[in-house]
Amino acid sequence: MQALTSFFMCLFFLFSLLRISAATALVTITPSGYLRDGETLVSVGGSYELGFFSPGKSKSRYLGIWYTFSTDAVVWVANRGTPLGDSSGLLKLTEQGVLVLLNSSNSIVWSSNSSRIAGNPISQLLDSGNLVVQDGKETNPDNFLWQSFDYPCDTFLPEMKLGWDLVTGFERSVSSWNSTEDPAPGEFLARMDQHGLPQFFVMKGAKIQARGGSWNGLFFTGYGYGVREPNPISGSEYLTEYGYGVREPNPISGSEFVMNKDEVYYDYRLENMSTFSRYVLNTSGVIERFTWLYQTHSWELALFLTGPCESYALCGPFSSCTINSNSAICACLKGFVPKSLKDWNSGYWSDGCVRRTPLACSDGDGFVKYSGIKLPDTSSSWFDKSMSLSECRGLCWGNCSCTACANLDIRDGGSGCVLWFGNLTDIREFTLGGGQDLYIRIAASELDHVKKKSNFNKRQLLAILLSSAVFLMGLLIVGIILYIRKKKLRCEGHRRKDCRDEYLREDGEEMELPLFDLTTIAKATDNFSSCNKLGEGGFGPVYKGTLLGGKEIAVKRLSKNSGQGMREFKTEVILIARLQHRNLVKLLGCCIQKDEKILIYEFMPSKSLDFYIFDQEGQKLLDWPKCFHIIGGVARGLLYLHQDSRLRIIHRDLKPSNILLDDNMNPKISDFGLAKTFGGDQSQANTNIVVGTYGYMSPEYVVDGIFSMKSDVFSFGVILIEMLSRKKNRGFRHPNHDHNLLGHAWILWIQDKPLELIDKTFCDSCNMSEVVRCLHVGLLCVQRVPEDRPSMSSVVLMLSSCDVLPPPKQPGFYTERSIHESPTRTLPCSENTFSTMMIEAR
Known part of the structure; x- marks a missing residue:
């Protein structure tokens, strides 16, 4: 077999030499020479030649490159959209190193381009099929003045790049011919998309026709790696490496995918130089691979990328496409069901599936x-x-x-x-x-x-269902008896009003809450001793308590003159009881005996965030890794409130004192007394009573009473900037201006001096690029216009990725205060210790 292959190779090269000697052929083009119609430029190894041709029955003339042994296989065309009307075409190389194609009137029909001027330009056709313009004997592809490989047509050759130069923004893509007799760019384009993780697309205009998938180190995931399966359409074999139609082993030995800060591209190599293979994007938008067979002296169609599963998003979201003659093409992923069962059963799959x-x-x-x-x-x-x-x-x-x-x-x-x-x-x-x-x-x-394994027969399944039903009915009866007995005992020990108050209602639905006895709470806190007092907010003091078993708790006792009535109390209890997230404080229960309204939380031994930001002793305990960990936790907690909880929840009073820390410095958002819930389609609301804390409230909320998720984003941005600077936004003073902390941060940012804002105690432990990125995110969050602020999902991604961030705009409240104001003047309410229900927020 090896001898036979060598024999055919010898015949092939002999044929090539005879062809070259029989025609007028050039090896290079210099400024003193030219290439006329009827002449060709041949590569050194004799594999490719450049010349003039007419495709099919067309009478138009084009300058193109083809194989010397197969003149009908045109791999590149210069004047694709500007054909010559006769055979008077002339290709010349200028003294500046530019190829120009002239017609009979010496008008330029097509030309190459070059950003550099050569001292001794020459043009030649390489044995890879690449037409190049180089300076003298320069052989480094990176130093070519121009090359045809940068401007592919419908053919993707070995060593050709498909992708982007990210420095210049230059793209190399493959476009189909308009028809078999018209090489002008058609409606199909094969290109590398660089959004997100780069992937390979076939486009029809602006619409995605097919997707080859992303690169996984060995191949594009949409093209597998070459396992044979029966073709359900024709019955013949094909390779799942590419879809339908692989008919022989792949001669490609080396594929390379490069992705760095300068470029992203794909190219491939052949097993040996005596093998010829090419990819072609045909006029129907199908990618084909042809391999030259010496035995038959013809091109063999080795692969064609087509079939139902090649159609982009055929099955819609959360579903998969599978070529299997025993089942439907489209199937929902596990845990998902068709969005429209009627459409799905009728074969209309584009709506896809949704979570069950x-x-x-x-x-x-x-x-x-x-x-x-x-x-x-x-x-x-x-x-x-x-x-x-x-x-x-x-x-x-x-x-x-x-x-x-x-x-x-x-x-x-x-x-x-x-x-x-x-x-x-x-x-x-x-x-x-x-x-x-x-x-x-x-x-x-x-x-x-x-x-679970579905290996039960019908009789076993029926037996299991019946026994389970009997067991559950018994449990239900026992549960009802115990519930009635427990309720009766409670009602006997309390007044009728206390019995009714064991239930809170939301939208007419009764919710039983975990209740603590007032005596138990009083004993746990040593009768609300001042020694156990942890702090005091706008609605009342918070105490540390220890239950009988040794479990530590935090007890929030609403004062009678706090302004928080049963409505606010219900809000906080119902919200926290239903919210389950690692970055939200956990509610253990409540007590509503007599006139008391008490909330019992998990105890946070590491205090609240304001201690570590503004207290000199606390600042020593908060290095940058812990600070960044807290920032990410608060962001994820807010994201859950805004997007992933059953209702959209706007906190409205986010500030350092409402962010508690556990033993491992994990942050937990607390104090939901002022929170508001939104329906699925609601994005903002108005209020006549502005509540919250001055310095953390957004401009649209303070001025117009409009609050939304972007109000919490603004508060988060303020906290982020306070954590970086370890200074309070409200009450901040600077000797050179009268702006608040946000204004000061903005001034340093636009002066390109962001590091001057960062507290010096971070220097020993921080990653400066990470710190500056956090400041950038903080300034994006406090922009004056709500629509300019990012959502919390975007904030979480910004903090965890290295993508380029958009430039921030001017923050809210960017106006200098009156020089007569003094931070020591008597204020009607405190600066940052509790929230208020009055029109004037802090």
């Missing part, structure tokens, strides 16, 4: 592993090259908006991290191999359902 069970944020969610997957569309994904898979899953699990994760690179056991947020679109399953692992986030109940 909503996510419960990090507590109670899990991951289901899919293997052999074409990863979802990564246009809006986030990625990191250094993370491990366990770190990646942990990061996704800790972000309530994250829906899936995977390794960025599957080589050597896997490395890197890709996170998806929102819908998962254009997933494909390779049934016999290919693709890679994907971890999709689902609710815990769905995870348990997935893990």
Whole structure:
């Protein structure tokens, strides 16, 4: 077989030499020479030639490159959209190193370009099929004055790059011919999309036609790696490496995907120089791979990327496409159901699927592993090259908006991290191999359902259902008896009013709350001793208590003249009882005996955040890693309130004293007495009574009484800037101006001196780029116009990624105060110790 191959190769090269000698052929073009119609420029090895041709039955003349042994295989065209009307075309090289194509009237029909002037320019055709202009004998591709590989047509050759130069913004893409007789750019374009994690697209105009997926270190995930499966359409074999139609082993030995700060591109190499293979984007938008067969002296169609699963997002979000003759093409992912069952059953899948069970944020969610997957569309994904898979899953699990994760690179056991947020679109399953692992986030109940094995027959299943029904009925009867007995005993020990008050109502629905006896609370706090007092807010004091078993608690006792009535009390109890998140304080119970309104929380031994920001002793305990950890925790807690809880919740009084810290310095947002809930479609509301704390309230809230999620974003930004500077926004004074802390931060930012704001105690422990990024995020959060401020989901991503951030605009309240104001003057209310229900907020 080896001898036969060598024989054909010898015949091929002999044929090439005879062809070159029989025609007028050039090796180079210099300023003193030219190339006429009828002449050709041949590569050194004799594989390619450049000349004039007419495609098909067309009479128009074009300048193009083809194989010397196959003149009908044109791989590049210079004047694609400006054909010559006759055979008088002339190609010349100017003294400046520019190729120009002239017509019969010496008008320029096409020309190359060059940013440099050469001293001794020459043009030649390389044995890779690349037409280049170089200075003298320069052979480094990076120093070419111009090359045709930078301007592909419909053919993607070995060593050609497909992608972007990120420094100059230059893109290399492949476009189809308009028709088989018209090489003008058609309606299909194969390109590398650089949004999110870069991936390969075939576009039809502005619409995505097909998606090759992202690069995983070995291949594009949409093209697998070459496992044979039966073709359900034709019955013949194909390779899932590419979809339908692979007919022989892949001659490509080396593929390279480069992604750095300067460029992102893909190229490939062949096994040996005697093999010829090319990719072509045909006029129908299908990518084909042709391989030259010496035995038959013809091109063999080795691959064509087509089939139903190649259509972008055919099955809609949260579903997968699978070529399997035993089942439907589209199927919902585990834990998801069709959005419209009627449309789904009729074969209209584009609406996709929705979750059967909503996510419960990090507590109670899990991951289901899919293997052999074409990863979802990564246009809006986030990625990191250094993370491990366990770190990646942990990061996704800790972000309530994250829906899936995977390794960025599957080589050597896997490395890197890709996170998806929102819908998962254009997933494909390779049934016999290919693709890679994907971890999709689902609710815990769905995870348990997935893990169960459906190996019961109907008789066993019926027996289990009947026995379970009997068991549950017995439990229900026992529970009702115990409930009635317990309620009767309680009512006998309290007044009728106390018995009624054991239930709070929300929208007419009774909610039983965990109740503590007043005697128990009084004993735990030593009868509300001042020695156990932790602090006092706008609605009353907070005490430390110890229950009989030794459990420490925090007791918030609402004062009778606090202004917080039963409505505010209900709000705080109902909200905190229903909210479950690691960065929200946990409510243990309440007490509403007699005239008391008392809330019992988990005890936070590390006090509140204001102690570590503004107290000189506390500042020594807060280094930068702990500070950054707290910033991220508060951001995730707010994201849960705004987006992932059952109702959108606006805190309205976010400040350092309302952020408590546990033993591990994990932050927990507290004090929901002023919080407001929004419906799913509601984005803002008005109030006639402005509540909150001066220095943390947004401008639109203070002036017009309008509050929204962006009000909390503003408060978060203020806290972030206070943490970095360790100074209070309200009461801040500077010798050179009368701005508040936000104004001072803005002045330093626009003067490009952000580090002057950072407290010097951070210098020994901080990552300066990380600190400046946090300041940047803080200034984005406190912008005057609410629409300019980012959402908390964007804030979480900004803090955890290295993407370029938009420039901030002027912050709210950027006006100098009167020089007659004094921070020591008597104020009608305190600066930052409690909240108020009056029109004048602090």
